[in-house]
Amino acid sequence: MKWTHWLLLPLLLALAAGLGYAVLSLPDRAQGLQSAVAAQLDQSGVTNPVTAVLLNFRGYDTLLEMVVLLLALLGVWSLGASAPACSQSTPGPVLDTLMRLLVPVLVVVAGYLLWAGAHAPGGAFQAGALLGAAGVLLNLTGGRLRHGLGRVALRVALVAGTVAFMAVALLTLLGGRALLEYPPAHAGILILLIEAAATVSIGVTLAALFLGNDATSEREQ
Amino acid sequence: MSIASLYALVGVGLFCIGLHAVIAYDHLLRKILAINVMGSGVFLILIALARRGGIVAPDPVPHAMVITGIVVAVSATALALGLMLKVAAATGRAELGDEGGD
Numbered sequence: 471m472k473w474t475h476w477l478l479l480p481l482l483l484a485l486a487a488g489l490g491y492a493v494l495s496l497p498d499r500a501q502g503l504q505s506a507v508a509a510q511l512d513q514s515g516v517t518n519p520v521t522a523v524l525l526n527f528r529g530y531d532t533l534l535e536m537v538v539l540l541l542a543l544l545g546v547w548s549l550g551a552s553a554p555a556c557s558q559s560t561p562g563p564v565l566d567t568l569m570r571l572l573v574p575v576l577v578v579v580a581g582y583l584l585w586a587g588a589h590a591p592g593g594a595f596q597a598g599a600l601l602g603a604a605g606v607l608l609n610l611t612g613g614r615l616r617h618g619l620g621r622v623a624l625r626v627a628l629v630a631g632t633v634a635f636m637a638v639a640l641l642t643l644l645g646g647r648a649l650l651e652y653p654p655a656h657a658g659i660l661i662l663l664i665e666a667a668a669t670v671s672i673g674v675t676l677a678a679l680f681l682g683n684d685a686t687s688e689r690e691q
Numbered sequence: 692m693s694i695a696s697l698y699a700l701v702g703v704g705l706f707c708i709g710l711h712a713v714i715a716y717d718h719l720l721r722k723i724l725a726i727n728v729m730g731s732g733v734f735l736i737l738i739a740l741a742r743r744g745g746i747v748a749p750d751p752v753p754h755a756m757v758i759t760g761i762v763v764a765v766s767a768t769a770l771a772l773g774l775m776l777k778v779a780a781a782t783g784r785a786e787l788g789d790e791g792g793d
Contacts, residue, residue, distance in 0.1 A: 478714055486707040493699040493736065500743045502750030519751035520758070528755060535759050542766035546773040595758050672762070679769035682776070 515657025516588040524593065525661045529650035533639065536632045536668060539675045543628065546679055561611040569611045576604040584669050588658065594631075594665040594672060601673025606680045628678065631671030635664050698739035705732030717786045719775040723768060730764045 507519050507527065514522035524532050561569065580600040587593030638660055639650045647653070652660050709729030713722050734757045741753035779785040 475715060478711065482707050482711050485710070486703055489703040489706070490700055493703060493740075494696055496740065496743070498693060498743060500740075502741065502743070503752045504748060504750045507751050508748075519748065520754045523751050523755040524758060528752075531755075531759060535762060538763055539766050542770045545770045549773045549777050593758075595762055676765065679766060682773060 513654045513657070515652065515654065515659075515661050518587060518589050518591065518593075520591070521587045521593050521661070525664060526650075526652060526657060529635075529639075532668075533632070533635045533650070536635060536671065539672065540628065540632060543675050543678055546682060550683065565611050569607055573604045573607060576600050576607070580604075580669065580673070584665055585662075587665060588662065594668040597665075597669040598672025599676065601669060602676025602680070605673060605677025609677065609681060624674065624678070627670055627674040629671065631664070631668035634667035638664055693743075695739045695742040698742075699736045702732040702735030702739060705729070705735060707732075719778065719785045719787065720772075723771045723775065726771075727764065727768060730760070734760060 504519070507523060510527070511517065511519060511522055514526040516522050516525070560566075577600075580597040583592040583600065584594060584597040585592075587596070638652070642651050642653075643649055645653070706729050709725045709727075709732060712725035712728070716722065716725070737753045737757050737760075738749075741750040743750075775785050778787075
């Protein structure tokens, strides 16, 4: 540890200097993709360029990312119940009041972010993160979410985003278009539909990742 | 030097600090946190470089990549923490070392 540590610092400083030089030597004005995005923005169904890229122009990236979330959850579940189980203690009055106030606010803000994503910064991932935070909060303050979702309902909520995305992709294929090439007249409502399902899935997946093990299968044994 | 370059340099610094912690510390939780710090540095570089040439608005494609990357990083961190708990349950220590693994 000692002599390698002294070797490590100069190496890292050299790496930092090299990366810093690379960043600084980039041209100040770069031709990015913003003009290409702006040219097609009125066809995308939304007015926020980031949402247009995420859900329309690069839709299959986002579709595969939903699959990555599911794969991570499968990995965590397949590791088994090694995490210490949450104790079922009743929360104190302060924590209980905070949870009762905060969880509805989180859900409302998640809905707003989902809706605002069409024209302002926001969207399915931000809203899903808030839903996940609400689920984590519920779990930390008494584990009530475990009794809220049954085995089937949990799995339906987990795959809803991916299924909705794939259904839309198949419909566009059947309609004679390319994969995930929405018809411009219906692009906005399709994106909102996908985002709503994805928000639920992302939120439930993040909360389930936090729980660590498949609580529903444990309960039914 | 523009403000975007300054943010990109901060990202480079975060990346190198995280890389140092990944190499220098044995505890797996520190390594996982350090990889997250490295990822934050990469996200900061991407966001900063998206600002270049943005007279009207920044390039939205790197922003979309960063949103995707954050979600993937969170799920990968959760999987890594699950693996760390498994290692800790199997060996009694949340570390990877030569002396314990024969």
